[in-house]
Amino acid sequence: MSKKNNVLIWFRQDLRLSDNAALKAAIETGNNIIPIYIWSLDEEKEASLGAASRWWLHQSLTSLTQDLEQLGSRLIIRQGKALSILCELLAETQANAVFWNRCYEPSIIERDKEIKTYLHSNNIEAKSFNSQLLFEPWTVLNSSEKPFQVFTPFWKACLTRSITIPISSPKHLERPTKWPKSLEIKDLELKPKINWDEGLKKAWKVGEKAAADQLNNALTNVVAGYKENRDRPDLEGVSKLSPYLHFGEISPRQIWYAVKSKIVENSSYQESGEAYLRQLGWREFAYHLLFWFPQTVNKPLKEKFARFPWQTNKESLKAWQQGKTGYPIVDAGMRELWATGWMHNRVRMIVASFLVKDLLISWQDGERWFWDTLVDADLANNVLGWQWTAGCGADAAPYFRIFNPVSQAEKFDPEGNYIKRWVPELKNLSSPWIYKPWEAPANILEQAGVKLGQTYPIRIIDHQSARVKALAALESIK
């Protein structure tokens, strides 16, 4: 019997065993599989994780390790520059191949190219696969062979293509005769040093199994009512799959086919099902734009926005970050974010519009805060969302679309339950005062136990005049 070779399977943003194209290809070589994870702190600068995402990663690696052990395998963890670590591991294990699934952050694309070139020149097989997107960004072009900059035609073009059917999990992984050394997960120091993660622990179960449960829950309880409830932060109206998607604990193809089969089962599911899948389309669009316009990581796509008169105001920024703006819906959102590492998408738009258009603080400041506090922080999606709100991105919101934080709250949190949950000091106020406590009569405030400036902040800005200023600022860059 001939001795088998070893092959490295390099886990990155694909922390799952099912529908993992690189893993499948590694298995098909018939060789022994050595699963590895490399924590490259300094190297992946644009994608280097924020605190909430690190917390998630710790849990996710723990879960992946357990899942691999069930297959008789392990996860080898190392820390350092990816190429150096790969070379070390190749030497230690005598492996002759490295397989991975592609990432699309510009700095990671560059790094991975260098790694591939280096390995090939040293006669190591290095192969990358698509397991994170429905469509590779370079394959979706308009009739002039250029990247789309408007969502609807982009998505229409996508829908004419076929989507690869997901692969099921392996039952067993061949192990090497000798395992290389591994760090322990705790050595990566991903968990916070001070104990601020209680809310995250309560809000989330992490890992591939949890992702599948979350999807099943969404298929049963969310997707059918998606069209109607997706904008309601007070209800269970969205799937909350974003962090699982970011870390690759579930793949978009798995979600795609799960929703499609629900539609086939029950045609009344169709309209909402397709509205839901369209959101996967937005994720694709974000990756597509980041690939074609990598400078948008920190620069506005619409160049005239480089001249926009952004304000620096540390106090206002801090009030926004801490959920102390005096606008209940904004504060509720920012506090939900801080407590759970997540915020409802409708509320993300409201708080982002408030930062960018009411406070005139740059979208990059908002983007950084979201990056650090979201468990689903994802470069492509975060940049698209903030540029869209600021009006400087592809297919952006029109400049005159300035969200009114009072009417948005009245419309999408009609009972005020979302506000009451996250801003409990207002819980005894009723409609309409809960949306605008500064207009409430003194006796109402008193009955509700609210003292503006003491129990709840006085609003830091007047929306009506802020709106006028924002329009003038936008006029100034025309």
Add this chain to the structure above:
DNA sequence: TTTTGAGTTGTTCGA
């Protein structure tokens, strides 16, 4: 080739 209409997520104003 040129033209035309439509395009995730809104607000305000005046009839």
Add this chain to the structure above:
DNA sequence: GTCGAACAACTCAAA
């Protein structure tokens, strides 16, 4: 209270 219009500029695709 409800309703329609106006609020740019530009990309894209179909006519």
